[in-house]
Amino acid sequence: MPHKFNDARRDKFPKAKYRVSNCPEYNESLRRRGDVTIWVSDDVVQKWRSPRRKTRGGQSRYSDLAIEICLTLRVVFRLPLRQTQGFVRSLAKLMGMALVVPDFSTLSRRGKGLKLPQNRRAASKPTTLIVDSTGLKVHGGNDWHEEKHGTKKARKTWRKLHIAFDPETGDIAATELTTEHVGDVTALPALLTDMDADVSRFLADGAYDVQGVADCLIEKFGHGVEIIIPPPTTAVHGKNAQRNHHIDVIAQNGRMSWQTKTGYNQRSRVEAQIGRWKQAIGDRLQARDFDNQIAEVKMASKALNRMTGLGRAVYERVV
Template sequence: MPYKFNDAGRDKFPKAKYRVTNCSEYNESLRRRGDLTIWVSDDVVKNWASPRRKTRGGQARYSDLAIEICLTLRVVFRLPFRQTQGFMRSIARLMGMDLVVPDFSTLSRRGKGLRIAQNRRAASKPITLIVDSTGLKVRGDNGWHEEKHGAKKARKTWRKLHIALDPVTGKIAATELTSEHVGDETALSALLTDIDDDVSRFLADGAYDGQGVVDCLIEKFGHEVEIIIPPPKNAVHGKNAQRNHHIDVIAQNGRMNWQTKTGYNERSRVEAQIGRWKQAIGDRLQARDFDSQIAEAKIASKTLNRMTALGRAAYERVV
């Protein structure tokens, strides 16, 4: 949809209102997010130590699971490394676990390039995949210092987070963190690497309009995948038959009608998920090293999926 398509007459359209129909269940799921037993289970003791390595080299003291649990607490409660160590140490003491908690330097070192195993279940039928991207801050202040004291604006660094969402389950199917210089079309191939389910529909905004995206989707999911990407206003026919059909429908019936018929408006779900990410996790990455930032993004994605599994809000429109 074009930016502010109906902006001139926006005041003539009443804003849609919705209400939550499962308030008690949803409120309980929000409370459970703060339950420490959700993030630290009782069986972590037997998997806390690293398995004995059979190759040459030093023996790691902590397993990847132990590091992941500590870093998950860091992401959920937005803690520095030292406070994460103290927090995990107090949890182990309160739960009666005999654990030696990794120190802050071990968490920082092991967090670089840590492989995060996502808990996924194979879908029984092909899914719909919605893709979008957003920016996450790395460092740099909020501008107050420059405005108050007239200081020179510092160069800010940020990363680009690419998200693939399954709208039926509400869970993040895949994430990819890149630098700000990597385009959406370029990052798509790496984003789809972790997706093992069959995909019947693919939705994305106009930034993904390109033959490279089409070739990548056909190679990954086959020729049967339905690609719903809005072509630009001056688009012309090309090699892709689906895109040519979209151009013809928009020319005949208008873009708004095309959005309704194709279900393109469902793409707003991934935008809502991005807003949920920045509200629950934050709009800033805590790590400074790029490999650590990738692991942090993977952990945040897994954390949001666990929050979703606790319970989702069910809405209905108020007439």
């Protein structure tokens, strides 16, 4: 909104400049992201094999941890399943570990429905939650071939990734993957299902401006949660007192003043997180099966949170 509001006179004032104040620490954290020992724990040998089950049925050869490590390395380094098997096998050999690596078919089969708890850091105080969504490609024709050689346009499939971002810790608090036909409001209850943090403020764009979102947030976090969602220009008063107050403030002081007072401009941080996802992980899902795609997204969010834990850039404005 600020960029659109000032677009006609953007050349009249200089753009704000920032610099990273902790360059040595941040550079080292970026190097450590490529260190394979970050992604493989020291006790991996003891936990590699699955514990024997005491109920009827076949015995699993590999533990969930072994499958998670292999698939996480696949997501981080963008490897096909067969190359993932070879990569982990060579890594175990170089590290002197006597491990039998799961084959590619086992990785694909065990990836479906794999339970992955989110490894987000606990906030020191009631936190702010920022929610947004984006699209991830699945498969489709090559745009260059379509334009250069006039090939028939292929039907492309994509998924919708919903992200809940914690700006205090910089972690992805929750993710939800849906088909392209599921709206943001419909996916919100499932996105917040595993959230156990104390949320005091909720920020989202105008697509979430419906009464069902407010009811869902109050049921999940209590009546004390502050809901900051911009109402449309044609909005009228309803039964939501917070929304009515936002409408009155915007009508009296203007939308830009309302954004500054409520801190709505912080919502851009989740868009930056989406850009970080597509740069570090990619804008395309590798798996074809929907259940495997869900597991892939969970592993990607855990990997990004682990990267954040290694170190974050600290910015300061240049005067």
